[in-house]
Amino acid sequence: MKKGFLGSIILAVIIFGGIIVGFTCMKKVPAGYVGVVYNMNGGIDGEILTQGWHLVTPTKKVTTYSIGIEQSYLTAEDKGDSEADESFSTPTADGKSLTVDLEFSYKFDQERIADTFIMFKGQNGKTVKDTFIKPKMRAWTQEVTAKYPVTDVFGDKRQELNEALDVYLKQKFEPYGIIIDTVNFTNIQTDAETSAAIQKKVTAQQELELANIEARTAKVQADKDKQVALIEAEKNKEMAEIQAEQAQIKAEGEAEAKRISSEAEAEANRKIAESLTPELIEKIKIEQWNGDVPQVQGNGVPILNLE
Numbered sequence: 001m002k003k004g005f006l007g008s009i010i011l012a013v014i015i016f017g018g019i020i021v022g023f024t025c026m027k028k029v030p031a032g033y034v035g036v037v038y039n040m041n042g043g044i045d046g047e048i049l050t051q052g053w054h055l056v057t058p059t060k061k062v063t064t065y066s067i068g069i070e071q072s073y074l075t076a077e078d079k080g081d082s083e084a085d086e087s088f089s090t091p092t093a094d095g096k097s098l099t100v101d102l103e104f105s106y107k108f109d110q111e112r113i114a115d116t117f118i119m120f121k122g123q124n125g126k127t128v129k130d131t132f133i134k135p136k137m138r139a140w141t142q143e144v145t146a147k148y149p150v151t152d153v154f155g156d157k158r159q160e161l162n163e164a165l166d167v168y169l170k171q172k173f174e175p176y177g178i179i180i181d182t183v184n185f186t187n188i189q190t191d192a193e194t195s196a197a198i199q200k201k202v203t204a205q206q207e208l209e210l211a212n213i214e215a216r217t218a219k220v221q222a223d224k225d226k227q228v229a230l231i232e233a234e235k236n237k238e239m240a241e242i243q244a245e246q247a248q249i250k251a252e253g254e255a256e257a258k259r260i261s262s263e264a265e266a267e268a269n270r271k272i273a274e275s276l277t278p279e280l281i282e283k284i285k286i287e288q289w290n291g292d293v294p295q296v297q298g299n300g301v302p303i304l305n306l307e
Contacts, residue, residue, distance in 0.1 A: 028053050032068030033125075034110055036117040037061070048113060063117060065108040065125040069181055072129060074137060075101035086134070087187070090142045096150040096194055101187035102137060104169075109177040116177035133178065140172050141165060150194060151201055161185075 027049070029035040035049035038061045049062060073080040076087040087101045108116055108125060120128050144165045145153065153161060162185055170180045 027062045029062070029064060032066055033064045034067050034108075034113055035062040035064050036113055038063065038117070038122060048110075061122075063122055063124045065113055065116065065128075067107055067110045067113070069105050069107055070125075070129070071103070071105050072134070073101070073103045073186075074134060075103065075186065077101065081129075081134075088138045088141075090138075090145045092145055092150040092153060093147055094149045094151075096190060098145060098150070098153065099189045100141070100145075100185055102141065102183065103186050104137060104183040105181040106133065106173070107179050107181065109179055112177035119176060128178075132176075133173070136172065137169070137183075140169055144168050150190060153188060154190075158185075 027035065029049050029051045031051045033051060037047040037049060040061065074086045074088060076085040080086050087099055090098050090100055092098060106129075116128075120132065123131070145161065147164075148157060148161050152158075162183075165185075166180070166183050169183050173180050
C-alpha cells in the first residue's frame with residue numbers, strides 16, 4: 001500500500017514537472033515576427049519559427065525579428081521611441097548645421113533572417129534597431145545632407161533631398177538584411193542668423209518671381225492687345241475694301257445709267273432729227289407764230305419778212 005502511494009506521488013511529480021517543463025519550453029512568436037532558433041549545442045540549424053506558439057527544448061534559444069513594417073523615430077517629440085531627445089545635428093554643403101527630426105519605417109528581410117542573426121551576433125530586432133539602425137540613420141543622413149547647401153534644404157530642393165535620402169538609406173541597409181520602407185524629415189531647423197538670411201533670400205526670390213510673373217502677364221496682355229489691333233486693322237481694311245468696291249460698283253452703275261440715258265436721248269434726238277423735214281419745220285414755225293409782226297424802228301418804212 002505504501003509502495004502504491006509512493007508511486008502515485010512520484011507519478012504526480014513527474015506529470016507536474018512535465019507540465020512545468022512544457023510551459024517553460026513553450027515560446028511565442030508574435031504576429032509580424034519570425035524567430036531564429038539557436039541550438040546551444042550546434043549553433044544555427046536553419047530552423048525559422050513563424051508566428052504562434054512553439055515547443056522549443058531548453059538547449060535552444062529563439063531570437064525574434066520583425067518582418068512586418070515597424071515605425072521608428074529620431075525626434076525630440078513625445079512620439080519617439082525614447083523619452084530622450086533623439087533629434088540630431090547634420091551638416092550642409094556650405095558648412096551650416098541643421099537640427100533634424102526623422103521618421104522611418106523598416107523591417108527585416110525574412111529570406112535572410114538567419115544571416116542577419118549571425119551578422120549581429122544573436123541580438124534581437126529591438127537591440128539591432130537601438131544599437132545599429134538608429135546610429136546608422138544619423139551617420140548616413142549626415143552624408144546626404146552634406147551635399148546640399150542650406151538654401152536648397154529650405155528651398156525648392158527639399159523634396160529632392162528627401163528622395164535622395166530615401167534611396168541612399170535603402171542601399172546602405174540592404175546588405176544587412178534590413179529593408180527601409182520609408183524615411184522622411186519631419187522637422188528641419190537651423191540657427192536664427194541662418195534662418196533670417198534664408199528668409200531674406202526667399203523673400204527676394206518671391207519678389208523676383210512676382211516681377212517675372214507681372215512681366216509675363218504684361219507681355220501676354222501686350223500680345224493680346226497687339227493681336228486685337230491687328231484683327232481690328234484687318235477688319236477695317238476689309239471694310240474699307242468692301243466700301244470702295246461698293247462705291248466703285250455704284251459709280252459704275254451711275255455712269256452706266258448716264259451712258260444709257262445719254263444714248264437713249266441721243267437716239268431720240270436722232271430719230272427726231274430724221275423726222276424733221278423742211279415742210280414739217282415750216283409747218284411748226286407757222287403753228288408757233290402768234291401773228292405778231294416784228295417791229296423795227298428806222299426810216300418809218302415797215303419791213304415784213306415772212307421767210
